[in-house]
Amino acid sequence: KEPGSGFWLKWLGAPSCQRGSYAFYKSVSSRAQPDGPVQVWRLGEFYFIRCGPQDPVCIAEVTLLWEDQTQRHLLASTRLYFLPEDTPKGRTREHGEDEVLAVSRKMVVRVEDLVRWSCGQPAGWSSSLKLNGLRKPPQSSDSNDKNTTTNTTDKNGPVERQGVKVLSYPQYCRFRSLQRRLQDGARGPGLQDPHLLALGAVRALPNTRVMYCRDTFNHPTLESNTNFSWQFSEYLWSSQQISFRPSACIPFPLFV
Secondary structure, eight states, X not given: OOTTTSSEEEEOSXXXXXXXXXXXXXXXXXXXXXXXXXXXXXXXXXXXXXXXXTSOOEEEEEEXXXXXXXXXXEEEEEEEEEOGGGSTTOOOTTSXXXXXXXXXXXXEEEHHHHHHHBOXXXXXXXXXXXXXXXXXXXXXXXXXXXXXXXXXEETTEEEOOOEEEEEEHHHHHHHHHHHXXXXXXXXXXXXXXXXXXXXXXXXXXXXXXXXXXXXXXXXXXXXXXXXXXXIIIIIHHHHHHHHTSOTTTSOSOOOO
């Protein structure tokens, strides 16, 4: 349990890389109680969070997980995505139904804050929920696949959550094009999962909403919020330096 956090946090597996006082990991688990259900946070996955009681729900993509071993802080670098109507300019006719906008700067937060801000599928999002649309979604034998939406477990095994995934606009277009082909019956017996993935399919469970991002915006209050001031002043520079280290030092994808 991290001091003062109210959560039991635990890295899963050994560090992927060690650089100075920083140890990098691929996933971390959290519990609200010692014997309570476990939630797993993985690199490259997307989670619904609400940074404050008056703030709109947004999507957090986990892009980096590490521990500052000198100060014993468990840290996460995240990219935040908002619905167009929750941005300063609002939604316009140019925005697509499945479009979100990314905050121009990444957020470096304590893992305990990320866990505290997590929330379930909000009503405003679920009302227009679109599933990934595949008749038979590709299955993977790898239970640790980063694109699955099984991130909460209890004593009886994994519990699925309704998930979300954000693609780039070109990826989204390829995905929808393939979806149309499947709906038109173009999938033959020889078109197996590897071929689908190569053509642009997304490995996600059927209860995952697929969205896309093609633009960024400057959040009017996020960086000036006192809850984030220490993160930008103390850790943002270090995170940016980490992002430019040789790939051999960090053996997993970084999203700049």
